[in-house]
Amino acid sequence: xxxxxxxxxxxxxxxxxxxxxxxxxxxxxxxxxxxGPSGCGKTTFxxxxxxxxxxxxxxxxxxxxxxxxxPAHKRNAGMVFQNYALWPHMSVFDNIAYGLKVRKVPKDEIxxxxxxxLALVRLEGLGDRNPHQLSGGQQQRVALARALVIxxxxxxLDEPLSNLDAKLRLEMRSEIKRIQxxxxxxxxYVTHDQEEAMSISDRIAVMYRGxxxxxxxxxxxYFRPKTQFVSEFIGQGTFLKGTVEGRRDDVYSxxxxxxxxxxxxxxxxxxxxxxEPVLITIRPESFRIGSGxxxxxxxxxxxxxxxxxxxxxxxxxxxxxxxxxADPSLEVEVGASMRVFVEPSKTLMVKSS
Numbered sequence: 001x002x003x004x005x006x007x008x009x010x011x012x013x014x015x016x017x018x019x020x021x022x023x024x025x026x027x028x029x030x031x032x033x034x035x036g037p038s039g040c041g042k043t044t045f046x047x048x049x050x051x052x053x054x055x056x057x058x059x060x061x062x063x064x065x066x067x068x069x070x071p072a073h074k075r076n077a078g079m080v081f082q083n084y085a086l087w088p089h090m091s092v093f094d095n096i097a098y099g100l101k102v103r104k105v106p107k108d109e110i111x112x113x114x115x116x117x118l119a120l121v122r123l124e125g126l127g128d129r130n131p132h133q134l135s136g137g138q139q140q141r142v143a144l145a146r147a148l149v150i151x152x153x154x155x156x157l158d159e160p161l162s163n164l165d166a167k168l169r170l171e172m173r174s175e176i177k178r179i180q181x182x183x184x185x186x187x188x189y190v191t192h193d194q195e196e197a198m199s200i201s202d203r204i205a206v207m208y209r210g211x212x213x214x215x216x217x218x219x220x221x222y223f224r225p226k227t228q229f230v231s232e233f234i235g236q237g238t239f240l241k242g243t244v245e246g247r248r249d250d251v252y253s254x255x256x257x258x259x260x261x262x263x264x265x266x267x268x269x270x271x272x273x274x275x276e277p278v279l280i281t282i283r284p285e286s287f288r289i290g291s292g293x294x295x296x297x298x299x300x301x302x303x304x305x306x307x308x309x310x311x312x313x314x315x316x317x318x319x320x321x322x323x324x325x326a327d328p329s330l331e332v333e334v335g336a337s338m339r340v341f342v343e344p345s346k347t348l349m350v351k352s353s
Contacts, residue, residue, distance in 0.1 A: 001186050002063040002153045003028045004049060009058035011044055018044040020210035022058070026188060031180050033189040035197040036207035037233070042190045043158055045207070049188060050156050051075050062153060075154075078147030082159040084139050086131040092118075092142050093127035099150045117145040120179060137168040144179065155180070155187040161196060173200050194234055198222065206230050222283070226267045228353045231281040236312075238322045240280040241352060244272045251344050254280060257318035261295045262344035270351070277352040282342050284312065284325035292341030297322060301336050313338070 004026040011019040018041045026032040034042040047053040049060060051072030060068045067075050086095050093114055100110045118124055121141040131139055140160060147155060160176070161169045177200045180187050191197050197204050198218040205215045206229075214226045225231035232239060242256040252272060254261045263280055265271065272278060287297075299315035299322050306328060313324040313332055324340055326332065 001028050001184060003030075004032075004154060004186060004188060005061040006045075006049070007059045007061070009045070009048060009060065010056045011041075011048060011053065012056055017210050019048070019055070022207075022210075022212055024205055024212060024215065026186060028186055029184045030202045031177070031187045031189060031200060033191060033197040033201040033204045034207055035191060035194065035204050037192055040207040041210040042192075042207050046156055046158050046188060046190045049154075050077050050079055076150070076152050078150060078152035078155045080140075080143050080147050080155070080157045080160045082162055084131075084143040084163075086139060086142060086146075088131055090130070091127060092123065092129050092131070092134070095131065095142055096127075096146045096149050099146065103150070113149050114145075117149045120148065120182070121145045121175070135168075136164050137172055140164065140168075140172055141175070144176070148179070148183070148185075153186070155185050157187065157189045159191055160189075161191070161193075169196070176200060198234075206233065208233075223348075224266050225281065225348070225350060226270075228279050228350050231266070231279065231348075231350050236284055236323050238280075238282040238284070238320070238324075240282075240318070240320050242278055242280055244274050244276045244278055246274060247272070252278075252349060254278060254349065256280065259297070259318065261347055263295075263347040263349045264345060266348040266350050272349065272351075278349045279352045281348050281350060282322075282346065284323045286342050286346040287322075287324045287326075287340040288342070289324065289326055289330065289338065289340050291339075292343075294341050294343040295347055297340045297342070299338055299340065301332055301334050301338050304332050304334060315340075 006022055006024050009019050009022045022045060034045055036042045048055050059066055096114045097110050100113060118127060121144055123141050161172050201218055203215060203217055204221055205212050208229050214230050221234050225234060240256045242254040245253040245255050250264055251262050254263050261280060297317050299317035301313060301315045303314040305312045310325050311328045313326055315322040315338055
């Protein structure tokens with residue numbers, strides 16, 4: 001297994017800058033996800049690492065080996081495509097064995113390796129079936145087995161779960177995580193689905209308009225976003241535009257409409273000046289209803305959604321939407337006034353863009 005490093009990688013298609021100075025380091029054995037909206041450059045980045053696209057500038061390394069100009073078939077990378085890309089006329093066994101046959105691996109070794117990887121992805125006994133005889137989840141497992149059977153140095157997955165229904169996506173998330181942990185293989189995973197990325201990743205790089213805007217653990221991305229885009233893209237929340245009124249130690253006073261909030265910088269390395277416009281972000285679970293300490297928000301309930309383990313309450317405050325996650329047993333009526341509280345330490349500021 002190897003680590004992957006990209007240094008100042010750029011790629012353009014005509015006037016469109018798909019990758020703009022992308023530098024990332026993916027550690028040996030890490031499950032690293034590139035997350036972002038459609039068109040942000042994440043799939044282009046994956047394809048440059050795979051060798052399917054050549055960069056305009058910058059370098060790509062597997063460990064200390066410069067693979068920037070190396071053909072895809074020499075990088076020893078296993079690729080799982082969004083649409084599975086299985087041969088419809090071949091059996092499951094032959095689909096998985098294809099890469100080994102191209103490498104002229106002896107037949108006995110091919111059978112041993114294919115049977116071993118079928119067991120790994122829990123498809124024992126299905127080698128004689130054709131892809132059309134399998135469910136979507138099973139086809140995805142075949143695609144994963146085909147990528148792994150060649151014993152790749154790195155595993156690359158491009159939106160691998162986007163064609164599955166919700167139940168299968170949850171199942172395959174767990175399977176991909178299990179297999180990756182079992183093999184300890186360095187894995188680069190691309191998705192636009194925030195929940196998917198948060199649930200399986202060791203670290204996540206958030207991309208926007210061809211640039212990496214933050215690299216962090218899922219927990220730090222959620223609770224310590226460094227930009228307005230990351231704050232709004234990762235999960236739901238309350239986003240309030242305000243102006244810095246003052247500062248005492250690490251706590252700022254921020255005016256939102258007629259209300260004064262106490263807040264802290266989401267990025268401790270970033271400070272703010274009096275009069276500077278900022279965005280306050282508060283996660284739904286950070287609010288306390290009815291009583292508490294810290295910032296008090298008096299708002300009007302506009303919508304209530306029952307989610308089973310919780311309920312999501314939408315309310316209006318100073319012309320903006322407030323999102324609160326509450327106990328499902330709490331009685332909340334649309335049109336009622338609601339007082340919620342949030343601690344200053346959970347009232348985060350990012351630069352307003």
